[in-house]
Amino acid sequence: MAWPERTIGMSETDNTWFLPGPEDTDRLASAVAGSLMELSREGPICVALQGELGAGKTSWVRAMLQGSGYPGRVVSPTYTLLEPYSVGEFTVLHLDLYRLSDPGELEFLGLEDMVAPLTIICAEWPERGEGALPSPDLELRFSYKGEGRQLRILAFSEPGRRWLETVRLQASKIGL
Numbered sequence: 395m396a397w398p399e400r401t402i403g404m405s406e407t408d409n410t411w412f413l414p415g416p417e418d419t420d421r422l423a424s425a426v427a428g429s430l431m432e433l434s435r436e437g438p439i440c441v442a443l444q445g446e447l448g449a450g451k452t453s454w455v456r457a458m459l460q461g462s463g464y465p466g467r468v469v470s471p472t473y474t475l476l477e478p479y480s481v482g483e484f485t486v487l488h489l490d491l492y493r494l495s496d497p498g499e500l501e502f503l504g505l506e507d508m509v510a511p512l513t514i515i516c517a518e519w520p521e522r523g524e525g526a527l528p529s530p531d532l533e534l535r536f537s538y539k540g541e542g543r544q545l546r547i548l549a550f551s552e553p554g555r556r557w558l559e560t561v562r563l564q565a566s567k568i569g570l
């Protein structure tokens with residue numbers, strides 16, 4: 395029997411998951427948060443979070459932070475643009491650039507000086523900060539699907555691809 399040919403690209407089922415309810419978003423995000431943070435030892439990691447209003451970007455970041463032991467409240471950076479979090483030796487910079495009128499405004503936040511190893515940038519509405527954000531290692535695309543959400547993950551770097559493997563493993567472990 396010949397093996398199916400799978401040399402080019404990936405099939406959609408390899409990087410797309412259906413998250414039936416908010417608790418599934420939380421479970422998956424918690425399960426893969428630690429390994430995302432570990433990636434940043436080699437250099438900063440940038441995650442672009444895509445999806446319409448209410449698609450689940452903030453929920454994902456909140457679950458990642460809480461799942462990795464952050465004890466405090468995680469609020470949406472809608473008005474502050476940036477909320478920084480210390481999680482053990484890591485720093486998570488949660489950005490929401492929806493209200494950014496010009497990428498140049500990011501300079502005022504001093505983002506450039508914060509981007510270092512052990513730092514993970516999670517940016518909602520990253521296209522509004524184009525040119526002022528590091529290029530993404532990963533893109534997480536959330537969309538509405540029935541009562542739940544669909545998550546599609548694209549990896550653009552070697553660390554990003556390694557993490558995508560982890561997500562596959564963890565998602566199947568928790569039955570997603």
Ligand SMILES: Nc1ncnc2c1ncn2[C@@H]1O[C@H](COP(=O)(O)OP(=O)(O)OP(=O)(O)O)[C@@H](O)[C@H]1O
Binds near residue numbers: 518541
């Ligand atoms: N898998 C899921 N199925 C159904 N609802 C979900 C799921 N995951 C999260 N939600 C819900 O969807 C909403 C997502 O809101 P959230 O603030 O995370 O969206 P957002 O993408 O950050 O929007 P914005 O662009 O306005 O910042 C929350 O009410 C959350 O409970």
Ligand SMILES: [Mg+2]
Binds near residue numbers: 451452453470490518
């Ligand atoms: Mg949000």
